[in-house]
Amino acid sequence: MPTDVITQKVSDRYAKAVSTGEQMCCPTSYDMGHLKTFIPEEVLKISYGCGTPAGLKTVQAGETVLDIGSGGGIDCFEASRLVGPTGHVIGIDMTDTMLEIAHRNAARVAANLGYPASNVEFHKGLADAIPVEDDTIDLIISNCVINLTPDKRKVFQEMYRVAKPGGRFTISDIVSDQTVPQYLVHDTQKWGDCLSGAVTLTDYMNGMTAAGFLGIHLVKFSPWRVIDGIHFFSVTLTGYKLPLAPTASLIRYATLRGPFSRVVDERGRKYQRGVPQPISTDDVKLLSHPPFADHFLLTADPVVLDDHDPRWTAVFPAQAPCTWRGHYALLAGPFVEASDDDRHIYRRGEPLEICSKTLVVLETKGYKPHFVVLNRAGDRVSGEAVTCSPSEGGCC
Ligand SMILES: C[S@@+](CC[C@H](N)C(=O)[O-])C[C@H]1O[C@@H](n2cnc3c(N)ncnc32)[C@H](O)[C@@H]1O
Numbered sequence: 001m002p003t004d005v006i007t008q009k010v011s012d013r014y015a016k017a018v019s020t021g022e023q024m025c026c027p028t029s030y031d032m033g034h035l036k037t038f039i040p041e042e043v044l045k046i047s048y049g050c051g052t053p054a055g056l057k058t059v060q061a062g063e064t065v066l067d068i069g070s071g072g073g074i075d076c077f078e079a080s081r082l083v084g085p086t087g088h089v090i091g092i093d094m095t096d097t098m099l100e101i102a103h104r105n106a107a108r109v110a111a112n113l114g115y116p117a118s119n120v121e122f123h124k125g126l127a128d129a130i131p132v133e134d135d136t137i138d139l140i141i142s143n144c145v146i147n148l149t150p151d152k153r154k155v156f157q158e159m160y161r162v163a164k165p166g167g168r169f170t171i172s173d174i175v176s177d178q179t180v181p182q183y184l185v186h187d188t189q190k191w192g193d194c195l196s197g198a199v200t201l202t203d204y205m206n207g208m209t210a211a212g213f214l215g216i217h218l219v220k221f222s223p224w225r226v227i228d229g230i231h232f233f234s235v236t237l238t239g240y241k242l243p244l245a246p247t248a249s250l251i252r253y254a255t256l257r258g259p260f261s262r263v264v265d266e267r268g269r270k271y272q273r274g275v276p277q278p279i280s281t282d283d284v285k286l287l288s289h290p291p292f293a294d295h296f297l298l299t300a301d302p303v304v305l306d307d308h309d310p311r312w313t314a315v316f317p318a319q320a321p322c323t324w325r326g327h328y329a330l331l332a333g334p335f336v337e338a339s340d341d342d343r344h345i346y347r348r349g350e351p352l353e354i355c356s357k358t359l360v361v362l363e364t365k366g367y368k369p370h371f372v373v374l375n376r377a378g379d380r381v382s383g384e385a386v387t388c389s390p391s392e393g394g395c396c
Pocket of ligand 1: 007010011014025046048049050069070071072073074075092093094095098125126127128134142143144146148149150246
């Protein structure tokens with residue numbers, strides 16, 4: 001199907017939803033009571049997102065925020081409040097009906113917030129040809145839009161182009177647990193339903209890495225629908241465009257503290273727990289970001305860590321029975337690959353089947369933030385405990 005046909009069908013679908021009052025897409029976790037205090041009902045009732053990318057303490061005062069596929073403007077208006085009167089928000093959308101509602105309400109929201117003038121502007125534009133200058137955006141947000149775009153590679157490149165060096169994104173979207181089959185891809189109706197254009201989490205994250213973003217990781221994950229055996233999830237992801245200027249720093253080495261025994265980052269660099277590794281100034285910039293910072297000891301001189309050191313954070317295999325109950329562990333990033341102390345190799349975004357013994361390990365404080373655990377078993381599983389070890393080709 002030609003990409004312009006998909007784009008037109010999606011646009012028509014959203015214009016129609018607005019005119020009929022149809023509810024679309026997915027559950028979000030907005031605090032509607034709070035939003036109602038400054039955003040008009042006309043905007044709130046056409047909220048078609050699948051997350052709250054502007055509401056996750058990601059937006060900071062004075063920033064310039066871009067919302068790709070801003071719809072009626074709900075996230076732009078929340079970002080407007082959060083950036084304050086000195087900040088700036090740009091919403092882009094391809095659908096005129098959406099833009100008209102957003103435009104109409106911008107002045108009302110500014111008045112409700114007590115701003116002298118609106119700090120939000122809305123423009124007509126496509127996600128794969130963003131009408132914004134290079135290197136100008138502190139934070140890119142988007143809520144349930146990129147799955148609707150036929151050429152995601154171009155969208156990610158555009159995001160990278162407009163982000164300031166040192167900028168970042170927080171995006172909510174729909175992804176699938178397997179490649180969506182052709183009979184759904186070519187169903188134009190299901191494009192608008194956020195199904196046909198969904199890609200796997202791994203493809204989504206790898207697409208962003210290919211565009212240049214780093215430190216990409218999941219910050220939220222919720223199951224949404226299962227259609228023909230394909231699981232669709234709502235996810236929120238964050239990632240960074242590294243600053244250009246070298247930071248003056250004495251740091252030359254990184255030592256992985258744990259809990260993983262080994263990790264591979266998005267540039268293919270490998271780190272072994274406890275072993276100091278020489279790093280570049282770019283690595284220093286990246287490893288100082290929140291998703292990495294807790295994992296590493298960054299030092300001027302090489303520091304070897306072992307299990308006597310309180311900074312060493314290994315979690316060893318649990319002494320627990322191994323039963324298979326349908327659980328899968330999905331590495332949330334920012335590493336593209338990571339190993340535990342039971343020789344599992346987890347790959348970012350890819351579900352790996354695990355037994356109850358591994359589940360105990362992944363639910364410990366050290367591992368929990370780095371995994372999403374799913375259960376794919378249709379019925380309650382009544383399996384007995386088994387003996388397993390990696391050498392027997394088993395799980396643990
Ligand atoms: C599911 S709605 C979400 C709207 C808004 N983000 C929200 O949370 O309410 C998708 C929006 O993205 C816009 N959209 C879809 N594909 C687009 C594209 N390729 N370029 C620009 N806007 C697009 C649609 O017009 C629609 O307003």
